[in-house]
Amino acid sequence: MADLTYSVPTIHCAGCAATIDEALEPVEGVESTSIDTDAKTVRVTGTAEDRVIRKVLTAAGYPPA
Amino acid sequence: MAATTRPPGAQTETRSGEVEHLGAREDSPRPRVGMRRDLVVTGMTCASCVASVESALTSVKGVESADVNLATERATVRYDPAQVEVPALVRAVERAGYGALPISDDERERAVEEEREKAIRLAQLEALRQKLVVSLVLGAATMAIAMGEYVIPALMDAAWKPYLMFALATPVQLWGAQPFYRNAWSAARHRMTNMNTLIVVGTTAAYGFSVVATFLPQIFTSAGLEPHIYYEVAAVIVGLILLGRYLEARARARTGDAIRALLALGAKTARVRRKGGVEEEIPIDQLQVGDVVIVRPGETIATDGVVLSGSSAVDESMMTGESIPVEKGPGDDVAGGTLNKTGTFRFRATKVGKDTVLAQIVRMVEEAQASKAPIQRLVDQVASVFVPVVFAIAALTFLAWLFFGPQPSLTYAMTSFIAVLIIACPCALGLATPTAIITGTGRGATRGILIRHAQALEQAQAVRVVAWDKTGTLTVGRPQVTDFLACADFGGDEALRLIASAERVSEHPLASAVVEAARERGLALAEPSTFDYVPGQGIHATVEGHDVWVGNLAFARDRGWQDAPQGTLDRYADEGKTPLLAAIDGKPGAILALADVPKAAAAEAIAQLRRMGLRSLLISGDTKRTAEAIARTLGIEEVRGEVPPNGKAELIRELQANGRKVGMVGDGVNDAPALAQADLGVAMGGGTDVAIATGGIVLVGGDPRGVPRALRLSRRTLTTIKQNLFWAFFYNVALIPLAAGVLYPFTGWLLSPILAAGAMAISSVTVVTNSLRLRTAQIG
Numbered sequence: 001m002a003d004l005t006y007s008v009p010t011i012h013c014a015g016c017a018a019t020i021d022e023a024l025e026p027v028e029g030v031e032s033t034s035i036d037t038d039a040k041t042v043r044v045t046g047t048a049e050d051r052v053i054r055k056v057l058t059a060a061g062y063p064p065a
Numbered sequence: 066m067a068a069t070t071r072p073p074g075a076q077t078e079t080r081s082g083e084v085e086h087l088g089a090r091e092d093s094p095r096p097r098v099g100m101r102r103d104l105v106v107t108g109m110t111c112a113s114c115v116a117s118v119e120s121a122l123t124s125v126k127g128v129e130s131a132d133v134n135l136a137t138e139r140a141t142v143r144y145d146p147a148q149v150e151v152p153a154l155v156r157a158v159e160r161a162g163y164g165a166l167p168i169s170d171d172e173r174e175r176a177v178e179e180e181r182e183k184a185i186r187l188a189q190l191e192a193l194r195q196k197l198v199v200s201l202v203l204g205a206a207t208m209a210i211a212m213g214e215y216v217i218p219a220l221m222d223a224a225w226k227p228y229l230m231f232a233l234a235t236p237v238q239l240w241g242a243q244p245f246y247r248n249a250w251s252a253a254r255h256r257m258t259n260m261n262t263l264i265v266v267g268t269t270a271a272y273g274f275s276v277v278a279t280f281l282p283q284i285f286t287s288a289g290l291e292p293h294i295y296y297e298v299a300a301v302i303v304g305l306i307l308l309g310r311y312l313e314a315r316a317r318a319r320t321g322d323a324i325r326a327l328l329a330l331g332a333k334t335a336r337v338r339r340k341g342g343v344e345e346e347i348p349i350d351q352l353q354v355g356d357v358v359i360v361r362p363g364e365t366i367a368t369d370g371v372v373l374s375g376s377s378a379v380d381e382s383m384m385t386g387e388s389i390p391v392e393k394g395p396g397d398d399v400a401g402g403t404l405n406k407t408g409t410f411r412f413r414a415t416k417v418g419k420d421t422v423l424a425q426i427v428r429m430v431e432e433a434q435a436s437k438a439p440i441q442r443l444v445d446q447v448a449s450v451f452v453p454v455v456f457a458i459a460a461l462t463f464l465a466w467l468f469f470g471p472q473p474s475l476t477y478a479m480t481s482f483i484a485v486l487i488i489a490c491p492c493a494l495g496l497a498t499p500t501a502i503i504t505g506t507g508r509g510a511t512r513g514i515l516i517r518h519a520q521a522l523e524q525a526q527a528v529r530v531v532a533w534d535k536t537g538t539l540t541v542g543r544p545q546v547t548d549f550l551a552c553a554d555f556g557g558d559e560a561l562r563l564i565a566s567a568e569r570v571s572e573h574p575l576a577s578a579v580v581e582a583a584r585e586r587g588l589a590l591a592e593p594s595t596f597d598y599v600p601g602q603g604i605h606a607t608v609e610g611h612d613v614w615v616g617n618l619a620f621a622r623d624r625g626w627q628d629a630p631q632g633t634l635d636r637y638a639d640e641g642k643t644p645l646l647a648a649i650d651g652k653p654g655a656i657l658a659l660a661d662v663p664k665a666a667a668a669e670a671i672a673q674l675r676r677m678g679l680r681s682l683l684i685s686g687d688t689k690r691t692a693e694a695i696a697r698t699l700g701i702e703e704v705r706g707e708v709p710p711n712g713k714a715e716l717i718r719e720l721q722a723n724g725r726k727v728g729m730v731g732d733g734v735n736d737a738p739a740l741a742q743a744d745l746g747v748a749m750g751g752g753t754d755v756a757i758a759t760g761g762i763v764l765v766g767g768d769p770r771g772v773p774r775a776l777r778l779s780r781r782t783l784t785t786i787k788q789n790l791f792w793a794f795f796y797n798v799a800l801i802p803l804a805a806g807v808l809y810p811f812t813g814w815l816l817s818p819i820l821a822a823g824a825m826a827i828s829s830v831t832v833v834t835n836s837l838r839l840r841t842a843q844i845g
Contacts, residue, residue: 026338026357026411028374028395051577052373052396059371059415060355 004044004053006064011040016062023060027052099129102151103435104140105182106133107164107189108248113259114163115495116449117252121161125149134435136499140165141435162251190314193244197307200241204297204304207233208819211297227279227294234296238272242303258452264306266456267486271299271818274479285475293476295483302487302822309826313496316833326511330383330402331423335367336360338411356414360405368401368414369421375410379403384426385766386512386774426765429517430510434503438519440786441498447794455489455801462805470806477806480818484804488821489797493828497789500836505782508839513765514775521761524745525779527726531674531772532717534731534739535685535695538749539670539769540661544575546582547642548658550633560655562588564647567606567613570596575645576604578659579615603645614648621646626653641687641694660691668699670769673845675700677773684708684716684739713739730772731760747772770845777844785839789832796828 011017017035020042024033029048035041042064044053057064106118115133118140122131127148132141142154151167158165166182207230214226242265249261275294277284282292336346338357349367352358358367366379378390381403390406393399399412402423418424459482466478498519506516516522533539551557565583568576569590583590593606593613602623603616614624621629626648633656637644642658649655671681682703685692689706696704708716713731717739720727729736729743732750737759740746746760749767764771804821808814 022340023355023413026373026413049396055371055396056373056413059413 004048004050006042006044006053006057007040008042008057008062008064009040010062011035011037011042013037019060020057020062023056023062024053027056099143099145101141101143102154103168104142104154104158105164105166105168106138106140106158107166107185109133109135109138109163109495113449113452113495117161117257117259118158118163120449121157122154125153125157128154132435132437134437134499135495136503137434139168139435161257162248162254190311193307193311193314196241196243197304197311200237200300200304200307203233203237203241204300207237207297207300227275227296230294230296231276231279234272234275234300237300237303238268241307242268245303245306258456260452262452263455263486263489264302267483267818268299268302270479271295271302271483275299293473293479295479298480298483298818301819302483305819305822305826306487309829312826313829313833316500316830316837330365332365332367332401350418352414352417354414354417357411358414359409359411360399361409362405362407364405366399366401366403366405366412369416370399370412370414372397372399372410372412375408377408377410378406380406381766383511384422384513385768386514386771387766387768422765426510426515429515429763430506433506433516433518433521434499436502436518436520438498438502438523438786440523440790441519444494444498444790444794447494451489451494451797455486458489458801458805459485466806477815481804481806481815483818484816484821485801487818487825488800488804488816493793493825493832494790494797496829496832496836497793498786500833501782501785501789501839504836504839505778505785508842508844509775509778512771512774512778512844513768514771514778515763515765516775516779517761517763521745522779522782524726524761525728525776526783528679528728528745528776529725530680530682530720531728531730532682532684532720532739532743533701533769534713534729534736535683535687535692536661537732537767538730539667539683539699540663540695542661544578544643544659544661546578546657547660547662548637548656549582550656552653552655554652555649555654557655558586558588560647560649561586562590563608563611563613563649564615564655564657566591566608567593567596567604567615569593570606571598571604575643575659579645579657612650613654615645618644618646621648624648625651629653630656638690639694641691661695663695663699664767664769667769670772671699671701673770673773674776677776679776682720684713686710710735711738714742717742728772728776730769747775774844778842781842781844782839785836789835792828792831792835796824800824 008020011020014037017037020035021033024030024042024044027048029046030044030053031046033045034043036043042057042062054064109115109118115135118133119131122128122133122140122142125144128142128144130143133139140158144154155165155167210226210230210233245261245264245268249259249265252259252262272295275296278292278294285292332349334346334348335352335356336344336359337352338344338359344359352368357373358370360366360377362377372393372395374395376392376394379393379399380390381400382388383402383404384400393410400423401416401421416422419428462485463478463482466481467474470477502519502522505522506519509516536542549557549561551560555563561583565580565588568579570593580590591609593608595607597605599605599616599620603614603620606613614620618629618634626646629646634644637658640658640660642660645657645659647654647657674681680703681701682705683692683696683699683701684705685695686708687706689704692704692706696702705716713729713736717727717729721744726744728745728747729739730747730749731740732748736748740748740760745762748760748763749769749771750763750765762775764775800816800821802808803814804816806815
């Protein structure tokens with residue numbers, strides 16, 4: 001099981017974190033997500049593909065840097 | 066007719082803003098400024114009507130341009146909202162004797178209005194059918210009585226005969242011909258004439274003359290003239306013209322079928338998964354961006370989105386023309402309106418309503434269908450002087466027969482006069498171009514070929530040279546591993562697995578190609594424990610305790626790999642491939658070659674163009690060697706490599722220098738200036754955002770064979786237009802002298818007004834039927 005970490009500069013607050021959480025939750029292979037609003041990073045645990053997570057984050061309005 | 070008008074509100078602003086955004090692009094046929102509004106115009110029957118409505122609209126102060134299309138019954142008006150408002154436009158059209166109904170910009174209201182419009186059209190068609198049936202029956206009866214005297218001589222002098230014919234012909238003239246009278250009258254009030262004027266004057270002359278001859282024959286006898294009656298002429302002409310109109314209206318309704326079929330693709334409901342896993346079926350217009358939609362096998366995909374989980378084969382043929390279903394898995398884009406075949410999957414809605422690809426396609430096709438081909442402007446000009454000229458000819462014919470013709474001179478004068486008026490009706494002329502364009506663009510839309518405006522069709526068939534952008538147009542657009550040479554003791558798969566694991570963290574496009582290659586071989590990748598990146602050279606990573614270096618030749622030499630096989634590397638370079646060298650634990654590990662490979666159908670597309678007599682040329686920003694290698698594989702003779710991004714348009718200009726018509730095929734966004742410079746710009750969209758693409762033609766789906774297809778379609782459409790114009794125009798011009806009796810002194814030929822009416826009806830139906838053949842045109 002691998003972790004993928006993304007820097008997402010547009011994260012501001014807990015609201016953003018909730019939106020991202022909700023957006024990633026239905027993605028195939030995503031086991032859990034942890035979002036650090038201070039470091040503005042999203043950490044995804046599971047077998048999901050990097051390409052898919054990037055795409056979903058971008059579609060949700062939080063493009064990874 | 067009752068016209069509902071709405072003040073131009075906020076929605077209008079949005080819509081017009083969009084249009085301006087598109088209009089600002091360089092390939093637009095003309096500069097578009099101000100507001101734009103579409104009107105439904107009812108009551109138009111011919112090219113002269115189009116000219117009347119156009120001149121009525123453009124004469125309103127503040128109107129910049131007005132495009133009227135007979136086949137769609139639409140007027141597209143661009144105007145300055147500061148000077149004029151929509152109600153004034155409607156009044157202008159109504160004053161010219163036609164009905165106008167502004168089309169709302171709001172999608173939902175538009176749907177309601179289109180329903181209403183359809184109901185009105187159906188009612189009109191039914192009314193027309195009733196008039197047609199009654200007129201044909203009565204006309205035939207009148208004709209039978211008129212002809213009967215040749216069979217039963219007793220009828221010749223039957224005193225009741227004129228009265229019976231009067232009784233039969235009168236309903237036809239007063240009720241059946243009502244639409245012609247109404248239309249001609251409203252035109253006349255504005256001192257305008259159109260084809261209805263010709264019909265009305267022709268049949269009224271025949272009928273009126275007969276009425277006088279029936280009830281006041283002494284007027285003629287006292288002048289030494291024979292009181293002949295022409296009831297059958299008037300009645301049969303009205304019947305035949307109604308028949309022509311009816312058949313034409315029915316066929317015309319079919320020309321827009323393709324676009325209606327596209328609209329009908331949209332799903333009505335969507336199954337949405339709410340927070341906590343609750344599924345809910347909601348109407349499509351309540352769907353929002355960000356919703357998670359569940360799609361089961363056999364269902365239509367509700368809107369555009371990106372797949373989150375599950376996988377399936379999706380039939381996208383309705384948009385791309387490609388009949389083989391496309392495999393979709395997490396991360397892939399799906400388009401609303403396409404059909405899910407095999408599996409169940411969930412996707413996140415990224416676009417809804419009017420932003421979806423399907424909505425954009427429909428809007429683009431509608432705009433193209435409403436646009437006017439340059440050739441049509443010429444036709445309109447001719448049509449606007451046509452009717453007055455015909456009247457002059459008819460009047461001259463009448464006088465010539467009356468004074469110089471044989472006895473009974475009044476009869477000859479009368480029939481020639483009517484025949485000239487009837488034969489000259491330019492209604493086939495008004496249908497020749499628009500019906501072909503609507504059918505042709507509709508046919509294109511079903512094959513993933515979106516024609517942006519009618520002008521593009523004319524430009525397309527003049528193209529002699531096709532310049533292709535390389536990357537993403539003829540090639541897949543991203544590098545793939547084409548060769549893999551393992552030199553280490555690990556064995557091919559293990560070496561590739563270690564290299565790909567090392568590259569996994571890198572975001573370089575070459576790195577993703579290596580990862581992709583490993584995935585294709587089913588290798589399970591490991592997580593590197595360390596990773597370094599030397600910009601422009603390569604990477605270093607530790608994977609499962611192995612020391613892995615991957616990079617270019619200089620990078621490998623620096624790391625002690627001196628004896629890299631130069632011959633192999635040179636060969637790769639000649640083939641336009643990029644070599645990557647990998648060292649594992651300080652020893653040569655593998656040599657990989659990567660290249661952007663041509664699309665499967667690219668070579669065939671080039672070959673098809675060659676068979677059509679077109680030359681292809683490859684333009685690329687890559688090195689000459691890379692560009693030449695691709696060109697060789699595809700059979701393209703002419704290559705321009707190392708062209709800077711801004712140099713493509715310049716190159717197109719050079720190619721055009723000796724008057725050659727050049728088509729440019731590119732990705733529509735980056736190649737926009739070159740596409741605009743070319744005589745025909747073909748944008749090859751991936752299908753995600755067709756509307757922003759520049760170019761007269763947009764290919765959905767990215768199959769290069771779409772280019773020869775599009776060119777074939779435009780050739781076919783142009784040929785159809787020319788055939789139609791020939792049938793419509795030549796026919797009018799050639800038969801007018803015959804109808805006037807020019808040949809009579811030599812051969813005794815004179816065209817009977819009844820034959821003239823029949824021929825006219827046939828010409829309209831011929832033109833529309835000819836256009837409808839485009840629906841099944843083989844375009845490859």
